[in-house]
Amino acid sequence: MPPAATSAEIVQVSGPLIIGYLLHWGLFGFLSLQTYVYYDAFPNDRLFNKALVYTVYLLELVMTILITHDAFMIFGSGFSNLSSLTEVHFDWLAVPIMGGLVALIGQTFYSYRVYVVSKSLLIPCVIVIISLTSSVGALITGVWSLEAGNITRLVNHRISIVVGVWCGASALSDIIIAVCMTYYLTKRDTGFRQTHAAVSKLIRLIIETGSLTAVVALINLALFVAFPNRVYYTTPGGILPKLYANAIMVIFNARIRTVGGRGADMSNGDTMSYRNTAPNTDGGGPSIIAIRREVFSDMDSHVEMKVMGDAHVSP
Structure with a gap:
């Protein structure tokens, strides 16, 4: 220049x-x-x-x-x-x-x-x-x-x-x-x-x-x-x-599944649910966190999904 x-x-x-x-x-x-x-x-x-x-x-x-x-x-x-x-x-x-x-x-x-x-x-x-x-x-x-x-x-x-x-x-x-x-x-x-x-x-x-x-x-x-x-x-x-x-x-x-999100299906029995006992800041009820095992469509092995959070096993 x-x-x-x-x-x-x-x-x-x-x-x-x-x-x-x-x-x-x-x-x-x-x-x-x-x-x-x-x-x-x-x-x-x-x-x-x-x-x-x-x-x-x-x-x-x-x-x-x-x-x-x-x-x-x-x-x-x-x-x-x-x-x-x-x-x-x-x-x-x-x-x-x-x-x-x-x-x-x-x-x-x-x-x-x-x-x-x-x-x-x-x-x-x-x-x-x-x-x-x-x-x-x-x-x-x-x-x-x-x-x-x-x-x-x-x-x-x-x-x-x-x-x-x-x-x-x-x-x-x-x-x-x-x-x-x-x-x-x-x-x-x-x-x-x-x-x-x-x-x-x-x-x-x-x-x-x-x-x-x-x-x-x-x-x-x-x-x-x-x-x-x-x-x-x-x-x-x-x-x-x-x-x-x-x-x-x-x-x-994309293998992570958001609970309650679009396309989510909680009817599958291979799902473990955990309930967060701490109240939400917006005044809503306790949140649900799920860990499920599913097959990713292009993988040949099972992959465990993990969602982090302060969760306690519900009674």
Whole structure:
């Protein structure tokens, strides 16, 4: 950026960056909360599930540290230095490379669920291949971003192709997952009230999370191509890894059943109820906390639900 840059030109660079940083930190806070809920609610979950959850969280933690470093370099130690706004710091590693790795983990996680519900290897293999293609595109994007050294000089014919592969393949994988999971879960719906409620909830979550990540990936690609020499793409690109991580945690924590919530069914005999004798602050009666054992629709083992609270066994 030239030294005589106007305030409007500065805002065109600093605006998307600061919005992306704020959304990134907010989504990391939400991810931290979801991870703690998982840790508290599923202490006896399968080792594979625990390893996946904590690996993703560790990657996102490192990514957030790198992003925070970049934010400090731009708006802290580099404040009023116009060249620091467009200089490539650690964002080449945090956003495309580590973000592509998180997306690969998440989409592989979903492909296994597709295999469980479909009992077919064809579609899961297609999803994994597309996801690997996206991750390779993300890796190349990160390396070329480091070579460019300036985020306003990234857009050229060569890098536009790999960004298209990165974001386009990622969006395609998300769409395939959402469509296939919806189709196969609908076929497994037995029609019983509790099963129907669980299947409907899972379908809704998969469609919502898959559609969100696909839309953000396509927006990232569109902004990258449509506005050359601008950094508008940094906002959706910066939050995309956090969206994938949160999507994984939403599916895991969806196994928690809220007593009295929508679709709740307390008629199942495999439920233990506890009564909180302390009066509610709103003047209502004592609350009921339930712990139930149920089968998550895409797991092959029973998982014990746990709801924390100051509860006493009712006489």
